[in-house]
Amino acid sequence: MSEEKSAFEKVQKARNSDKISIQKLVSGLTNEFIELHGDRAYGDDSAVYSGIGMIDNQPVTIIGIQKGTNNEENVERHFGSAEPDGYRKALRLMEQAEKFKRPIITLINTPGAYPGVDAEYHGQGYMISQLILKGMQLKTPYISVIIGEGGSGGALALAVGDCVWSFENSIYSVLSPEGYATILWKNSSKVKEAADVMRLTPEELLEDGIIDKIIPEVKNDTDIENFKNMILNKISELSNMSVDDLLKKRFARYRSFK
Amino acid sequence: MKTNKFNTPTTKELELRNQKIPDGLWIKCKSCGENIYYKDLGKFKECPNCSYGMRLGAKERIEMICDDFEQINSDITVPSRFDDDKYQNKIKKAKDVTGLNESVITGFGKINGHKVGLAVMDSRFIMASLGIATGELLAKLFEGATEKQLPVIVFTASGGARMQEGINSLMQMAKVSEAINEHSKAGLLYISLITDPTFGGVTASFAMQGDIIISEPKASIGFAGRRVIENTIQQRPPEDFQQAETLLKNGFLDAIIKRSNLKSELSKILAIHEGGA
């Protein structure tokens, strides 16, 4: 295991192009996976990769926000920044998962929701607000995992599960360290200093009770197998609770942030 | 440099000139740019030209809307662990200007006799950003209203999450949503009243979670800030972009109501939810 790294190193590792892709992760976790498209209202945002599948004998709904693996994909996916139709698709599949009592796993790698004109016209704020409101009420186990970047409201939209885990090389923050340095210090070059004070590393987030667990970085098949077992154990633990208890515990988790 | 006697003044120069006009006499409308004689704004501080409602302090707003009002939890403030000098100074200034301990006033009152839980954000308090204490005040209001079986009206105005409190401020979006959900499950009404300006994490949570969502003419409402969008797309969005009228057209608001009609319209909605009583 690695020694203590500077917060900025974490930022760089979280953003590194060798980070496992959401699709690779999903195909490693599942023995069956069928991608499901579309928000039934406006479009299909490829920044949100989602569908249904089996992890061993466990049916699941998986919803990820993904960056691209090449330039073309990155342009199409706005470098992992979802638009309202992506969030609407996510909400649709969450409600579908609830209907079929399928556990939900969200895999998050996004610098934030896309800041664009159409995104505003189609209700970026509204869609995130609904994912937070309705996500917290879903009567089925809901596990959120920050894979790389967990940027702001665009990440929180998919991170109101029963538990929130972070990959070892990931960050989760209210805005980027670049944004923080620019807005609070009027000095965009102080990114390292910003990363240092923002408490955005998994270790700090765990200490502050924002996340519940740090997952050793998943790079190869063995890592995926370990990650898969953690997910299956958690699903079995959450499935053993009554729906009332599940929701009570989930509500208490989010009510406690003081 | 050559000087020209007949130079047209730049916008900046005009603004400077306007600032020299004695306070309280002339006011420039933020929305249409018209200079308005103070008295013409009337007691609701509406622009006679475009109906834009000038920004209000929270106390002023409550006086306009309530017959009577009792504030709760007025002592709740920023947790002491945020001891950064710069942030502490900001808080102190905000407290001095507003006379408040946080960016929102919460409490219970009556609107034309209808009992409600009410929250009003004050944009003079660090842009009414959503901090831990802001979230706690709002959550407690919804919880209190659930217990008392009362509707809630929240007047939002906010720059979004409070950066100084880091990710804790992001978590407040979830915390307030949780309390709204409990209130909603009890069959109670939540009216979100989005006022100028409302952005970021507040738009992406409680501002957009109302059973009924209302705004005022020409209010600026959005998720991402205009400058962030301009930098991303390298274009200038249209002028009416992120204006209440555009959100209404696109289906994200139930109504835009002029401030002078707000109290009577709100009481009609409250009456319908009381079964016409």
Ligand SMILES: [Zn+2]
């Ligand atoms: Zn005007």
